[in-house]
Each structure stands twice: as C-alpha cells, then as structure tokens.
Amino acid sequence: FYDHLQFTIPYSTGISPSNGFFLRQDTPPTANLISSDCLGIPSNNYGLAGSSTSSTNQNGWAQLAANLAPYLGTHVKIKFVLESTDTEQPISWGDKSGWFIDDFQIGESYASEGEMTVTNVQAPTQFSDKQPNGFGLLFVDSFEPGDSSISIDIKDATSSQYITVDGAQLRDLQGPVIELWGIDVDSHPMISIVFKFSSDTLGVSTPSLYGYNVGTRVGNTFVDIDNVRDLNTDDGEWVFTNASNETNIVKLDSDDLLGYFSNPIYGVIFSDIDRCNLYNATITSSNLVNSTNLSNGTYVEFENPIFDFEFTLGLNESCSIADVWLDLFFGHHPSDLSIDVAGDGVIDWGLIEPAQGDFGRQNKFWVGEVNGISEASDDEKLELDVIAGNVTGGFFLLPKGSNVDSLDFLMSDSTLNSLNLSYDYTIDLVFTSNFSSNCGRVVDSDDVYFSEMDFSKQCVETLNNVLSTSFAPVFKTDQFGVEWMRIAIKFSQPDQNGNGFITVSEMDVIYTFKHTLDETTGFDSMLREFVASESQSSQSSEIFIPMITTSSRGGGVKLDNLSITTAPGYDSSLAWLSDKEGLYPSGELYEIETTHEVQASTGSTFSSAQLRFSSVAGDVIFVYDPNTGFSEIGDSNNLLTLSQTSSTAVPFGSDGKEITWRFTVNGEWDDTEEVSIFSETVAANGVIGMLGGITIDPSTG
Numbered sequence: 109f110y111d112h113l114q115f116t117i118p119y120s121t122g123i124s125p126s127n128g129f130f131l132r133q134d135t136p137p138t139a140n141l142i143s144s145d146c147l148g149i150p151s152n153n154y155g156l157a158g159s160s161t162s163s164t165n166q167n168g169w170a171q172l173a174a175n176l177a178p179y180l181g182t183h184v185k186i187k188f189v190l191e192s193t194d195t196e197q198p199i200s201w202g203d204k205s206g207w208f209i210d211d212f213q214i215g216e217s218y219a220s221e222g223e224m225t226v227t228n229v230q231a232p233t234q235f236s237d238k239q240p241n242g243f244g245l246l247f248v249d250s251f252e253p254g255d256s257s258i259s260i261d262i263k264d265a266t267s268s269q270y271i272t273v274d275g276a277q278l279r280d281l282q283g284p285v286i287e288l289w290g291i292d293v294d295s296h297p298m299i300s301i302v303f304k305f306s307s308d309t310l311g312v313s314t315p316s317l318y319g320y321n322v323g324t325r326v327g328n329t330f331v332d333i334d335n336v337r338d339l340n341t342d343d344g345e346w347v348f349t350n351a352s353n354e355t356n357i358v359k360l361d362s363d364d365l366l367g368y369f370s371n372p373i374y375g376v377i378f379s380d381i382d383r384c385n386l387y388n389a390t391i392t393s394s395n396l397v398n399s400t401n402l403s404n405g406t407y408v409e410f411e412n413p414i415f416d417f418e419f420t421l422g423l424n425e426s427c428s429i430a431d432v433w434l435d436l437f438f439g440h441h442p443s444d445l446s447i448d449v450a451g452d453g454v455i456d457w458g459l460i461e462p463a464q465g466d467f468g469r470q471n472k473f474w475v476g477e478v479n480g481i482s483e484a485s486d487d488e489k490l491e492l493d494v495i496a497g498n499v500t501g502g503f504f505l506l507p508k509g510s511n512v513d514s515l516d517f518l519m520s521d522s523t524l525n526s527l528n529l530s531y532d533y534t535i536d537l538v539f540t541s542n543f544s545s546n547c548g549r550v551v552d553s554d555d556v557y558f559s560e561m562d563f564s565k566q567c568v569e570t571l572n573n574v575l576s577t578s579f580a581p582v583f584k585t586d587q588f589g590v591e592w593m594r595i596a597i598k599f600s601q602p603d604q605n606g607n608g609f610i611t612v613s614e615m616d617v618i619y620t621f622k623h624t625l626d627e628t629t630g631f632d633s634m635l636r637e638f639v640a641s642e643s644q645s646s647q648s649s650e651i652f653i654p655m656i657t658t659s660s661r662g663g664g665v666k667l668d669n670l671s672i673t674t675a676p677g678y679d680s681s682l683a684w685l686s687d688k689e690g691l692y693p694s695g696e697l698y699e700i701e702t703t704h705e706v707q708a709s710t711g712s713t714f715s716s717a718q719l720r721f722s723s724v725a726g727d728v729i730f731v732y733d734p735n736t737g738f739s740e741i742g743d744s745n746n747l748l749t750l751s752q753t754s755s756t757a758v759p760f761g762s763d764g765k766e767i768t769w770r771f772t773v774n775g776e777w778d779d780t781e782e783v784s785i786f787s788e789t790v791a792a793n794g795v796i797g798m799l800g801g802i803t804i805d806p807s808t809g
Contacts, residue, residue: 112150113186115172122170128160148189156207169210171310176214186212211254217311224317227300228265231293232323239324240440240662243288243299247321250284251332254313257306260286265298280304285326285366318344327380327433328360335364342428350426360419360434372413372469372514372618375437378402386424393417394559395514412513413439413618439618441469442663448656449631450638452784454724457588457625463505464592467665470617474503474594482584482592487613492524494604500538502597502612507590508582510575510621515568517597517615520555524601524608533610537567538596540581545570557614571595589629632796635672637722640682640786640801677707678797679764680717682787690806691783693773697751702787702800705764710791717757718788718796719769721748723780732757732767746776781805 123129132142132149142149142157149155161168176184188209231243250258262271262278270277273290291299307314318331330336330346338355340347348356362369378389381404389402393414402408402419419434445467446458459467463474463482472484482505490501506512524533531549535558538544548562558564574580575593583594599610625631635653642651657665685699704717719730728743730750738752751770760766787800 110187112153113174115174119173120171122165122168123156123160123172124162125154127162127165128156128158128170129154130157160207211308211312213310213312218307218314220307220311222305224303224305225300226303226320228298229301229322230298239289239438240442240664241289242291242293244323244438245321245326245436246286246288246301247323247326248284248286248303248317249319249321249327249329249331250315250317251334252315253333255308256313256315257282258315258317259304259306261302261304262288262291263300263302264296265300268300271296271299283366284364287366287370288322289371324436324438325433326360326365326436327431328358329431330429344430346429348423348425348427348429350423356424357420357422358432359421360432362416362418368415369436369438371438371440372415373410373417373436374413374439375407375409376402376417377405377407377435377437378419378433379405379435380431380433381421381427381429384423384425384427384429388422388424389420391417391419407437409437415514439468440661440663441466441618442659442665443467443661445657445659445663445665447665448658449625449634449653451654451656452638456631456634457623457629459590461586464586465505465615465617466661467659467663468619468621470504470506470619471615472504473612473615474505477584486615487611489521489609489611490599492599492601492604492608492610494607497602497604498598498600499610500596500598502615503594504615504617505583505592505594506571506575506617506619507621507623508575508580508593509591510619512568512572512575513618513620514559515564515571515617516557516559518555518557518613519550520611520613522550522553522555522608522610524599524610525553525605526601526603527605529601529603533599533601533608535561536598536600537571538598539571539574539593543574544598588623590623636788636796636798637784637786637801640798641784641803643799643801675710675795677710678789678791678795678799679703679705679707679761680787680789680797680800682719682785682800682802684785684802684804685768690804691773691777693775693777695772697754697770697772700769700785701766702769703760703764703766704787704789705761706789706791706797708762710793710795712791712793712795714763714765714789715792716790717765717767718786718790719767720786720788721783722786723783725778725780730769730771732765734765746774748772748777749774 125131126140130140130142131154132144132146132151134144134151135141137143142155144151159168160170190207232238246260248258248260252258260281262281263269264271270279271291272278301320303317305315318329328335329344330339330341331344336346336358339358340349340354346358348354350356376391381387390399391402392399393416395412395414396410400408400410421432443466444460446455446460448454449456461482462484463472465472472486473488475483475485475488477483488502490499492499502517522532526532531551532553534549535547536544537547545567547558547564547567550556580593582591585591597612601608638653639651655667681703683701685701688696688698691698700719702717702719704714706712706714716734717732721728725747726742728748729741731739731741733739738750738755740750749772751772754770755768757765757767782803782805784801784803786798789797791797
C-alpha cells in the first residue's frame with residue numbers, strides 16, 4: 109500500500125508555509141491554496157506547490173527531511189509524484205516548470221573523505237601502447253553526483269614523493285582524462301595513483317570509481333548518469349529499443365574530457381560495439397574541414413592532426429552496448445633532434461637551434477641571432493606604433509618546403525582598441541616586406557586564439573603556397589643545409605585609443621618536412637670515411653653503418669629512400685709508418701704511405717690523391733696533383749705542416765701513385781680525443797674512391 113510521507117518541518121530548510129508549502133482545503137478555488145481538485149493531498153494538509161524562491165531563499169533550493177522510523181523492519185519504496193491529475197475536473201495546462209530533485213539521502217551521511225592508492229603502475233609495455241614520453245593518458249571512469257568529487261595525486265611508487273613535471277607537482281588533479289606525458293619514466297619507472305574521494309558538504313552525495321586506464325584510450329561506459337540521462341540505460345548498459353521518440357545518439361566530446369590535448373592526434377580506432385551492426389559513427393574537429401566516418405575496429409588517419417574532437421554514435425537498430433572506446437594515436441615531435449652518421453660523436457644533421465623548435469612542430473618565437481644561432485622565447489609583448497597604426501613582431505621560423513597542417517597561437521592581455529571603429533584590431537601574417545595575408549578582425553579585447561579568426565584557414569593556405577615556392581625568401585641556411593623562412597605577425601589599429609599592447613604566446617605549428625642527406629651535405633663523405641676506417645679491421649665483406657638519433661624529448665623521425673651508388677676500380681690504401689700512437693706537436697716528422705690507382709674498367713684515369721685528417725676540430729687535407737705537386741688546403745688554424753720537399757710520389761700499378769706523406773704537428777694542435785685519417789683517390793670523372801683509413805685514438809695524451 110502507499111502512504112503519505114510527511115516532511116518534518118523542524119529539520120527542513122529553505123521552505124516554509126506560503127513559500128513552497130501550501131495548504132489544501134475543501135473550498136472553492138482560492139489564491140494561495142491548493143485546489144480541492146488535487147485529490148492526492150488530504151484536506152487540511154500542506155503540500156509542495158508554487159515556488160520555493162523567496163527573499164530568504166533566492167535560488168529556490170531547499171532541503172526536506174522526513175522520518176522513516178515508523179517503517180523500520182519493512183521494505184519501503186519512495187515515489188516522488190511531481191504532479192497528480194487524479195481528478196474528474198478539467199485540468200488547466202498552464203506553466204508547469206516543475207520541481208527539481210538534485211539528490212536524496214537515506215540514513216546517515218557519507219564519510220567526508222576517503223582515498224584509495226593503486227601502486228606499482230608501470231608505463232605500457234606492449235609496443236603498440238608504448239609512448240615516447242611519460243605514461244600517456246590516465247582515463248578515469250567514474251560518477252561524481254552533486255558536489256562530490258574525485259581528485260588524483262601521482263607519486264613515485266618507491267619514494268612515495270609527489271612527481272613534479274615542469275615545476276609543478278602532480279597533485280589534486282581532476283577530470284576524466286589527465287595527461288601524464290611529462291613524467292620521466294627513467295626516474296620514475298613505477299608510479300602510484302592516489303584516488304581521493306570527497307563527499308559533498310552535507311554528506312548526501314559521494315563519488316563512485318568504476319575503473320581507470322593508463323595509455324591512450326578514452327571512452328563512455330554509461331555509468332556517469334550526467335552524460336546519459338537521455339538514454340535508456342540498465343545496469344551500466346545502453347539498451348536501445350528503437351522505439352518512437354527514443355534517443356539514438358550518444359556523444360563523446362573532448363571538452364568534457366580534457367579540453368585541448370597537448371599532443372596532436374593523428375588517428376583513431378573506434379571499438380566495442382560488436383553487438384550492433386547498423387550505426388553511424390563520425391568524428392569532427394575544429395581542425396578538420398569535414399567529419400570523418402569511423403568503422404568498428406578500423407584505424408582511421410585524419411587529413412590533419414587534431415587537438416580536439418567530438419565523437420558521435422547513432423544507432424539504427426535495437427541493440428545494447430556496454431561501453432564505447434576510442435584509441436587515440438598521438439604524434440610526438442622530438443626536441444633538439446640530432447643524427448650522428450657512423451656514431452663518431454659528430455652531429456651530421458639536426459634541429460639544434462632554440463628558435464627552430466621541435467622537429468615537425470614549431471613552438472617557439474624567434475627573438476634574434478647570437479653568433480649565428482637563432483634564439484627563442486615562449487612569448488612576446490608587442491607595443492603598437494600609434495603613428496603608424498600597427499606593430500609587427502612575433503616572428504617564427506619554418507623550413508622552406510615544409511607544409512603546415514595546423515597553426516595556432518594565443519593573443520592575450522590586449523589594450524588595442526578604438527573609440528570610433530567597430531573592431532579592436534586586425535591581424536596579418538607577413539611573409540615578405542611587401543607580401544602579407546589578412547587573417548581577420550578581433551572585435552573585443554578578450555583573449556583569442558589565431559584559429560578562431562575568420563580567415564585563419566585561408567592564411568595557412570597562403571603560408572603553404574609561399575613555403576612551397578622556389579623564389580620564397582630564405583632568412584637563413586643553417587649548418588646542415590636547411591633553408592629557413594621567417595614569418596611575422598602584424599597587428600593593425602589605425603585609430604588607436606592611446607598606447608596599445610598585446611602579448612602573443614603558445615605558438616604551435618604542426619608541419620611536415622623532408623630533407624635529403626646527399627653529397628651536397630657531405631653524406632657521401634661520411635659513408636666513405638666510415639667504410640674506409642672499418643675495412644682496415646673488419647674481417648667481413650659487409651660493413652654495418654650505425655645511425656644514432658638523439659633528442660631531449662621523445663618523438664619520431666623517419667629515414668627512407670636510401671640510395672647508395674658504388675663503383676669498383678677506384679683503389680687506395682693507407683699505412684701508418686710512425687712508431688708513435690698519436691699525433692703530438694713535438695717536431696717529429698710523421699710518415700704515412702698511401703697508394704692510389706684507377707682501373708681502366710672505370711673508363712677514367714687517376715687525377716689526384718688526397719690525405720684527409722678528420723676530427724671534431726674540422727678537416728685538414730693534403731693534396732698531391734701530378735701537375736702541381738703537393739699542397740695543403742683547409743688548414744686555417746695551422747694545425748699541420750706538410751713537408752713538400754721530403755714527401756714523395758712514385759709510380760704504382762697501372763698509372764697509379766704510391767705516395768709518402770711527411771708532415772709535422774704544430775703547436776696550435778689542441779688536445780683531440782681521436783683523429784681519423786683517410787686516403788682518397790680522385791679520378792678524372794670526379795669520383796672519389798676511399799678504401800684506406802685509420803683512426804688514431806691513443807690511450808693517453
């Protein structure tokens with residue numbers, strides 16, 4: 109049977125007679141009385157009606173208490189009847205905005221605080237789940253009703269100390285998704301995740317934790333009631349019956365998970381709806397022109413990398429789903445990237461100047477050149493030239509020939525404004541002194557991102573056109589042969605109201621770029637040197653050449669299309685004739701004997717011979733030319749002196765030469781750990797043959 113549950117006035121707050129409580133009487137309809145037609149309330153009893161908003165309760169929320177003691181020992185079912193039409197009289201369908209039940213509690217209050225620690229959590233070990241940086245994402249599957257909450261601390265599993273990333277401790281973190289990229293896995297191979305539970309101030313609501321995932325997976329398990337109120341759910345499953353007016357769509361928005369991800373997402377796998385065959389699954393992003401269709405269990409790569417998304421799943425048949433997962437594939441861009449060909453400790457290619465940013469991701473502003481090095485900053489404050497009505501700054505570098513996938517930066521703390529114009533300022537990207545592209549207007553002084561500008565996409569298209577042209581101006585060519593363009597940001601306000609300032613920060617340009625290592629960058633010489641040096645001691649017919657890639661931040665670089673053309677018949681050898689283990693400025697006359705021969709099968713002839721000394725200090729080359737004799741090139745620091753009178757060249761083999769090089773080491777020679785010496789045969793057709801070499805690496809000195 110049903111009985112009325114009486115509210116206990118002394119224990120209720122925010123409500124009182126004539127303010128949410130009204131009396132029902134068996135009288136004709138009267139103002140401020142519940143009509144006698146409302147048969148659900150006994151006569152001369154108060155009921156909830158009207159509004160609870162009053163001068164003492166302006167937001168209208170109330171706490172109502174009832175006594176369940178009379179029902180001890182029985183099972184009770186509480187029904188909240190928001191409206192009763194149990195009457196024979198006509199019903200007036202006026203404004204029935206209704207009452208709201210935010211939460212309810214039976215029995216004592218929940219504990220105010222509690223925590224659970226998951227310890228010895230390792231970074232993903234499966235190759236497909238491994239991350240170049242940190243632990244990836246922490247996805248928390250939970251429900252936090254009312255004002256309850258879950259906060260998270262990340263500690264070192266061994267020391268139990270809070271882990272610090274970028275100067276901040278990982279503590280009191282909140283949200284369904286927490287980024288753990290910045291954790292140094294070498295320093296913290298295992299972590300502890302501390303889940304801290306907090307009930308609301310009244311102890312009515314308390315959070316529930318259903319699970320967590322460390323990796324790159326996010327999803328919806330239909331346990332968070334706030335996100336699935338429109339769906340038909342049963343015990344954590346979405347049960348879709350395809351009934352009329354039944355909601356068939358569920359969304360997963362990155363704004364509800366994290367906001368913007370700090371690393372770009374290049375692809376996704378949508379999974380775990382095996383029981384449903386008829387569906388539509390799409391993903392959209394501010395960085396995608398069109399929505400992308402997804403299929404269960406199939407990897408999809410985006411046309412451009414994205415930092416935000418909205419996933420939409422629509423069901424077209426009756427079925428049930430326990431959960432929906434998105435496996436995100438992030439891109440990581442290495443910082444301070446360098447490539448060492450042959451592992452000799454010499455950087456042969458890299459992006460090692462601060463203003464060059466990460467490889468494939470420019471995240472720095474250029475601020476100037478110091479000794480040929482491009483220096484950088486994270487932000488720049490610009491001041492408007494009131495007379496000119498503009499300011500140009502916020503310079504950044506991009507490799508010529510690169511293609512920009514996305515470009516964004518923050519414009520903040522602006523005091524650019526006008527008393528007469530309808531906008532605060534306009535923004536242009538400046539490519540050359542006489543060529544720029546307008547990207548739109550900003551109508552107020554609020555902080556705004558470049559991607560929010562009206563013509564930001566058109567500006568990026570223009571930028572790509574400029575980067576791809578052969579006549580695009582080159583700002584600088586670095587030591588590895590990469591040509592760099594410098595782009596500027598221009599702010600204009602021709603009717604400025606006094607002094608104006610604006611700050612640009614959070615530069616983030618994702619781009620693709622290819623660079624070729626070939627003879628123009630000395631790649632062929634690197635290979636010849638290593639082969640010549642290794643062949644002296646190797647007993648194998650094959651030489652393995654290491655290529656060592658290093659970076660201060662994890663990421664990827666792809667090496668492909670290797671093409672090496674070799675030709676037989678260009679011979680040389682080298683013999684070290686000194687009894688000393690190293691090179692020392694002692695005045696001693698050192699001797700090295702080399703042979704050089706070009707076989708007739710090559711179709712060419714011997715042209716000259718070279719003896720090259722290579723070290724971290726640079727190269728010094730001795731040359732013998734049958735027409736001009738002995739000479740020395742590249743020794744601007746006067747490290748070595750070739751004795752041209754005592755060095756000799758005699759015939760060898762078929763039109764070749766056997767050369768004895770005699771030289772001394774000068775006082776300018778600095779202490780060098782090792783020196784590689786190579787014998788090179790130069791043919792008339794320009795081919796350089798190098799098969800003789802030695803590395804001088806004394807144990808002392």
